Amino acid sequence: MNCIIKTKSEIEKIKTAGKIAAEVLEMIEKYIKPNISTEEINNICHDFIIKKNAVSACLGYHGFPKSICISVNDVVCHGIPNKNQILKSGDIVNVDVTVLKKKYYADTSKMFLVGKTNFLSQRLCKIAQESLYECFNILKPGLPLYEIGTTIQNYVEKHNFSVVREYCGHGIGRSFHEEPHVLHYKNKSNIFLKKGMIFTIEPMINAGHHEVKCMNDGWTVKTKDHSLSAQYEHTILITKNGCDILTWQKNEKIPSNFINK
Ligand code: MF3
Ligand code: CO
Ligand code: CO
Numbered sequence: 001m002n003c004i005i006k007t008k009s010e011i012e013k014i015k016t017a018g019k020i021a022a023e024v025l026e027m028i029e030k031y032i033k034p035n036i037s038t039e040e041i042n043n044i045c046h047d048f049i050i051k052k053n054a055v056s057a058c059l060g061y062h063g064f065p066k067s068i069c070i071s072v073n074d075v076v077c078h079g080i081p082n083k084n085q086i087l088k089s090g091d092i093v094n095v096d097v098t099v100l101k102k103k104y105y106a107d108t109s110k111m112f113l114v115g116k117t118n119f120l121s122q123r124l125c126k127i128a129q130e131s132l133y134e135c136f137n138i139l140k141p142g143l144p145l146y147e148i149g150t151t152i153q154n155y156v157e158k159h160n161f162s163v164v165r166e167y168c169g170h171g172i173g174r175s176f177h178e179e180p181h182v183l184h185y186k187n188k189s190n191i192f193l194k195k196g197m198i199f200t201i202e203p204m205i206n207a208g209h210h211e212v213k214c215m216n217d218g219w220t221v222k223t224k225d226h227s228l229s230a231q232y233e234h235t236i237l238i239t240k241n242g243c244d245i246l247t248w249q250k251n252e253k254i255p256s257n258f259i260n261k
Pocket of ligand 1: 057058059061062064068069078096097098107202233
């Protein structure tokens with residue numbers, strides 16, 4: 001398996017892209033309110049990225065028609081922003097941003113809770129985020145890549161939710177998607193982490209069954225049973241002793257019980 005080890009100067013460029021991607025998620029928070037359309041959110045993010053002299057990597061990627069993915073409620077991923085899709089109180093919304101800057105990519109996403117949401121929605125988003133945070137405690141050189149999948153699946157199923165199988169995290173850098181494939185469920189990968197690897201972890205967690213279905217637009221993926229779905233994504237560098245999150249947002253708090261180091 002050809003996992004790319006990044007050089008110092010590549011890491012700097014991916015960090016720059018990661019910072020912009022994180023800033024997009026920080027910036028967009030105040031706009032995610034009832035009555036805004038997902039297309040307006042897309043356009044605000046697009047303009048922000050352009051102002052940073054960067055590019056929205058999703059626009060035109062395999063023909064994707066918009067600059068970011070916005071996935072609402074039972075949409076698992078790859079939701080296409082649309083002027084007729086208006087957010088309402090109670091919605092849970094994933095915004096997934098991939099920035100290309102100076103030929104290097106970074107990729108991140110998070111959930112936004114619109115207005116007044118119910119307990120199930122809040123718990124689903126919290127568990128999805130915590131399943132990603134759980135991995136930060138174990139990542140370091142030498143760790144078998146499959147431990148990421150074990151950690152996420154165990155954490156999610158302990159809370160009676162399910163892990164989507166069809167989509168995985170990915171190496172990232174000079175390409176949007178590169179080796180390795182980072183599975184979020186139990187698997188038998190024979191890859192071991194090495195210092196200088198950069199990849200995403202992006203678990204998609206369903207409130208009901210893990211099965212998904214792609215819609216006729218060729219992009220929008222929904223849960224088969226119409227249950228809610230939540231996803232969080234970060235771009236992560238493996239360092240000498242652990243990891244560095246390259247898409248960390250300023251407003252991101254890590255629950256104290258997730259810091260083992
Ligand atoms: N950002 C997604 C990921 O996490 C990929 C979106 S591809 C698109 O890998 F074409 F749908 F934008
Ligand atoms: Co990704
Ligand atoms: Co993404």
